[in-house]
Amino acid sequence: MIRGLYEAHLPVKNLEASIEFYQRLGLKFAWRDDETAFFWMEEGKSWLGIWEGKEHETPYHPSLRHIAFQVTYDDLKRSLQWLESIQVQAVPFGRRDSAAPFIRPHQGNASVYFNDPDGNSLELMCAVEVPDDLRHLTNKMSFEEWEVLLAKHKTKSN
Structure with missing residues (x-):
C-alpha cells in the first residue's frame, strides 16, 4: 500500500529567506502562497512544504x-x-x-x-x-x- 513519502513540512520564521536557502540546496521550487512554499525533492514524487509562523519557535526534537x-x-x-x-x-x-x-x-x-x-x-x-x-x-x-x-x-x- 505505502510506496514512499509524498510530503514533509517544516516551520520557518521568514518565508523569503527560507525559499532562498532551500533553492541553494538545489530543491526545485513548486509553488507558494502567503504563508507556505513547496519544493520538489523528487519532482512528481515527493515535496517539502515550509510554513511561515510562530511554530518555528517550537523547540527542536528529532520527531519534530x-x-x-x-x-x-x-x-x-x-x-x-x-x-x-x-x-x-x-x-x-x-x-x-x-x-x-x-x-x-x-x-x-x-x-x-x-x-x-x-x-x-x-x-x-x-x-x-x-x-x-x-x-x-x-x-x-x-x-x-x-x-x-x-x-x-x-x-x-x-
Whole structure:
C-alpha cells in the first residue's frame, strides 16, 4: 500500500529567506502562497512544504523539525565541500565533536547534519552495504575508519 513519502513540512520564521536557502540546496521550487512554499525533492514524487509562523519557535526534537534527504554514498563523502560551496555549515550530530559524515554500521546508513536558517535539523543520508558479521557494530565511524575496516574484512574473508 505505502510506496514512499509524498510530503514533509517544516516551520520557518521568514518565508523569503527560507525559499532562498532551500533553492541553494538545489530543491526545485513548486509553488507558494502567503504563508507556505513547496519544493520538489523528487519532482512528481515527493515535496517539502515550509510554513511561515510562530511554530518555528517550537523547540527542536528529532520527531519534530527534522528532514533527511537521500543522497549517494559518493555524494555524502563530498558533502562537506558541497555544503561549504553553498555557504552552509555542517553541524555535529548528538554528542559527536566532528561535523564530518559518519557511518552507522548497525543501521546500514551514513549521515551528515546541518541546519536551515530557523534551526530545523536537515540531514543528508544514504544506505550503506554492511556485511552481516559487522552489523553488531553500534559505534559511529568516520568514512575513513569504515573503509579501512571494510578492506580488512574483505582481506580476512578471502
